[in-house]
Amino acid sequence: MRKQEWPIILDEKIEEFKDAPFVWGVSDCLQFPGRVAEAMLNYNPYEKAQANLYQYDSEESALKMLSDHFSGKMGNVFGRIFKEINPKFSGRGDIAIVEVKGVEICGVIDSSGRNVACKSIDGILFVPVSKIKEAWRVE
Numbered sequence: 001m002r003k004q005e006w007p008i009i010l011d012e013k014i015e016e017f018k019d020a021p022f023v024w025g026v027s028d029c030l031q032f033p034g035r036v037a038e039a040m041l042n043y044n045p046y047e048k049a050q051a052n053l054y055q056y057d058s059e060e061s062a063l064k065m066l067s068d069h070f071s072g073k074m075g076n077v078f079g080r081i082f083k084e085i086n087p088k089f090s091g092r093g094d095i096a097i098v099e100v101k102g103v104e105i106c107g108v109i110d111s112s113g114r115n116v117a118c119k120s121i122d123g124i125l126f127v128p129v130s131k132i133k134e135a136w137r138v139e
Contacts, residue, residue: 001041001042001139002040002041002093002138002139003040003041003042006040006093007092007093007111009036009039009040010036010040010092010093010108010110010111011110011111012039013035013036013039013040014036014108014110014111014117014124017032017035017036017119017123017124018123018124019123020119022119022120022121024056024057024058024059024061024062025055025056025057025061025062027119028062028119029074029105029106029107029118029119029120030062030074030077030106031119032106032107032108032117032118032119033078033095033106033107033108034046034077036093036108037081037082037093037095037108037138040093040138041138041139045081045082045138046077046081054068054069074097074104074106075097075106075134075136078095078106078136079136081136082095082136082137082138082139083136083137083139084134084135084136085135085136085137086135087129087132087133087134087135089135090109090129090132090135090137091109091113092109092110092111092112092113093108093109093111093138094108094109094135094136094137094138095107095108095109095135095136095138096108096109096116096129096132096133096134096135096136097132097133097134097135098116098118098127098131098132098133099131099133100118100125100127100131104133105118105120105125105127106118107119107125107127108138109129109135110126113129114128114129115127115128115129116128116129116131116132
């Protein structure tokens with residue numbers, strides 16, 4: 001269940017990660033939505049999925065981790081934790097996968113409900129919710 005002040009936490013975490021350097025396994029597009037969800041909830045979602053057991057420090061090792069433990073899909077990480085929902089019914093604070101320039105990235109729907117905030121090398125990339133391919137209810 002989300003904390004009562006989750007909308008404030010959502011904005012604060014997006015702002016926090018905006019200037020954080022992109023670091024594989026620490027501050028990347030897979031870690032970012034999980035850290036936001038953890039702050040909004042009363043538990044660490046990656047512990048629930050046992051995803052915290054698998055560490056990576058490069059794009060290659062991230063892809064290997066996904067391949068070895070999650071059938072090669074970022075969505076399978078979130079599917080172990082949250083209920084998958086129709087992207088049309090996703091909303092603020094939910095986790096989503098979008099495609100940008102042929103690459104799937106994940107993020108969290110921002111407080112406006114109009115964009116998915118995704119951690120990128122350049123900070124936070126805001127992608128319109130119309131680009132959502134998969135989504136999970138964060139609760």
